[in-house]
Amino acid sequence: MKENVFEAIRAASALVMERARHVRIDPARLGALDDELLGMPPPPPEFDPGHHRVGGAETTLAFIVTLNCINFGSGYFPFLAKRPGLSGYLTIATCLKEHYSARGAWSPQELAELDTGECATVFAQSLEVPEVAELMGLFARALNDLGRFLDERHGSRFEGLVEAANGSAARLLADLATIPFYRDVARYGDLEVPFYKRAQITAADLAVAFEGRGHGAFRDIEDLTIFADNLVPHVLRQKGVLVYTDELCRRIDRGELIPAGSPEEIEIRAGAVHAVERCVAQLRERGSDLTARKVDYLLWTRGHRPDMKAHPRHRTRTTFY
Numbered sequence: 001m002k003e004n005v006f007e008a009i010r011a012a013s014a015l016v017m018e019r020a021r022h023v024r025i026d027p028a029r030l031g032a033l034d035d036e037l038l039g040m041p042p043p044p045p046e047f048d049p050g051h052h053r054v055g056g057a058e059t060t061l062a063f064i065v066t067l068n069c070i071n072f073g074s075g076y077f078p079f080l081a082k083r084p085g086l087s088g089y090l091t092i093a094t095c096l097k098e099h100y101s102a103r104g105a106w107s108p109q110e111l112a113e114l115d116t117g118e119c120a121t122v123f124a125q126s127l128e129v130p131e132v133a134e135l136m137g138l139f140a141r142a143l144n145d146l147g148r149f150l151d152e153r154h155g156s157r158f159e160g161l162v163e164a165a166n167g168s169a170a171r172l173l174a175d176l177a178t179i180p181f182y183r184d185v186a187r188y189g190d191l192e193v194p195f196y197k198r199a200q201i202t203a204a205d206l207a208v209a210f211e212g213r214g215h216g217a218f219r220d221i222e223d224l225t226i227f228a229d230n231l232v233p234h235v236l237r238q239k240g241v242l243v244y245t246d247e248l249c250r251r252i253d254r255g256e257l258i259p260a261g262s263p264e265e266i267e268i269r270a271g272a273v274h275a276v277e278r279c280v281a282q283l284r285e286r287g288s289d290l291t292a293r294k295v296d297y298l299l300w301t302r303g304h305r306p307d308m309k310a311h312p313r314h315r316t317r318t319t320f321y
Helices: 005-019 028-036 057-069 088-103 107-114 116-122 130-153 158-163 169-176 198-209 232-238 245-254 263-285 292-302
Strands: 024-025 187-188 191-194 240-245
Touching: 005 024, 005 169, 005 191, 005 263, 005 292, 024 263, 028 107, 028 263, 057 088, 057 130, 057 158, 057 198, 088 116, 107 130, 116 130, 130 158, 130 191, 158 169, 187 263, 232 240, 232 263, 232 292, 240 263
Parallel strands: none
Antiparallel strands: 024 240, 187 191
């Protein structure tokens, strides 16, 4: 993978939107979003409750890498037993943080041996719910793969992962993308469309946790795209920036799963990437220093407001988000 991977993501998403049949961008509403973002204060460099430091630097590094290894499953979250007031993601993050605070980080060897039952225990889930059992099984596979990856490529050290990146988020991405559940590349006709949501957000979370130093020092951190999932597109849809066909709207609103890798699902994710890229380009012309990563944070935060949660977002069962 070349180090211009972020430009490859942007270019592929732009091509998808040139051909898209189910999703389009409304230029007028995009302009209104520009105005709104321009008037907002810059996003604070802080984590949600699940991301706060856990012990020393090594434990925090292990926590962030491990959490992002299982930072997927939004299509299963309606069935998840959630903590009061927390989303599915924050429930998982909080459970993992509590486990690490009480018992320390899983070693790569321990990760390689985790099973579905242990995941269900740590994340306080019932395997009697079929959808949850499936997700816990996927978590176990993802964590097993991470453990073996660290053992085989990085001397069983989380530090080896960031040392090998040598200050490059693109290199970190390329390394992680050798793990199957990180290989976030879709096929859209004759196009290969990369997104690499979880690999990108791993770099972003490390940068924030370590304040751009040490384990979080990446010289290309501002080259990241948005972290294409199902929440940022939902916010863009509710703001009228992304416009879906009537049929796609009906399918989402009635809770129908949108299959991973389907044209509709790829267009939703690519539409969000490209809309934000256009937004950032227009903002820069007006003197703003907002990047795609910062806009993602603003929109992701907006997605947790009650007015956004009142409307269904698209659900896809995938290991990529």
